[in-house]
Amino acid sequence: MGKAQIIDGKALAAEVLGKVARATAELKQGHRLTPGLAVILVGDDPASQVYVRSKGRRTREAGMESFEYRMPEQTSEEALLEQIAALNADPKVHGILVQLPLPAQIDAAKVINAIDPDKDVDGFHVINAGRLMTGQKALVPCTPRGCVLLARQARAQMSGLEAVIIGRSNIVGKPLGQLLLNENCTVTIAHSRTRDLPGVTRRADILVAAVGRPQMVKGDWIKPGATVIDVGINRIPAEEEGKTRLVGDVDFDAAVHVAGAITPVPGGVGPMTIAMLLRNTIEAACLQTGAPLPAVLEGI
Ligand code: NDP
Secondary structure, eight states: OOOOOOHHHHHHHHHHHHHHHHHHHHHHHHOOOEEEEEEEEEEEOOOHHHHHHHHHHHHHTTTTTEEHHHHHETTHHHHHHHHHHHHHHHHOOEEEEEEEEOOOOOOOOOOOOOSSSGGGGGOSSSHHHHHHHTTTOOOOOOHHHHHHHHHHHOSSSOOEEEEEOOOOOTTHHHHHHHHHTTTTOOEEEEEESSHHHHHHHHHEEEEOSSEEEOTOOOGSSOTTTOOEOOOOOOEEEEESSSOOOEOOOOOOOTTTTOOOOOOOSSSHHHHHHHHHHHHHHHHHHHHOOOOOOGGGGOOO
């Protein structure tokens, strides 16, 4: 059996970030506009701290302004809502991201829906979800947007293809279903109650796994030649005593002999998510100021 094309998410993300930096330079020069992204972290979850740090670094590298707010674990919902109101009113801030998960005393949906929809660069606000669903201009969640770009590396033309997504979360599975529908795919969204999941996934020309279960998707679940996008990030024990490693939701070593193209973990969807966040920040800045979206961002 042959080997699948490995879709290089790191390289594609670097290309997108290069375009984002060019777009930022263009807005600064032509429109005296410096896109600004504010990230709020509540508590001290170690994984969230890593994400927030790398978001800040990438934002600055692209030439944008980065604002970071760290709030203690015991922050009240009211205090967080006040912080968001202040950022909603700040003209230097074009994008607001609240790092999830939030501590138990805070209602995440209430907090997300308090963000100005035009500053909601994660695309999680109910208004943006509704706009996406009804075909109106929306800020679209970053991970699903990245998945579509990755799939396009292998499938320039997706119209008419069977797409199967495993996972129906609001941040990945559901918005991705809508995006692939917009690409004219025939979309199936599978989940924990799906009957005969391998039978369903074997129909897929494009298969996306967004579950959070290490190496769940086996080689024989995949249609030969399919494009496989692995969103999962799972930490499992490594062969070396006491060490861990990251794996996706797909059994990569088996899948690579069946699929036509596949994203690795790490180095696939992960790097694309942050690139799309910065892309969305530029879109938000243009939306709020009336500046045109720089042409270099066309198609991404
Ligand atoms: P959620 O836990 O919100 O959703 C998981 C989905 O998988 C649910 O719809 C659930 O079904 C379904 N599921 C669980 N078990 C099974 C099963 N045995 N068979 C079929 N479906 C199942 O996860 P997220 O969408 O937030 O994230 C999914 C994965 O993607 C995680 O590993 C996460 O770390 C990763 N991720 C990666 C990102 C990146 O940047 N690369 C960004 C976001 C997430 P049901 O609804 O029925 O419970």
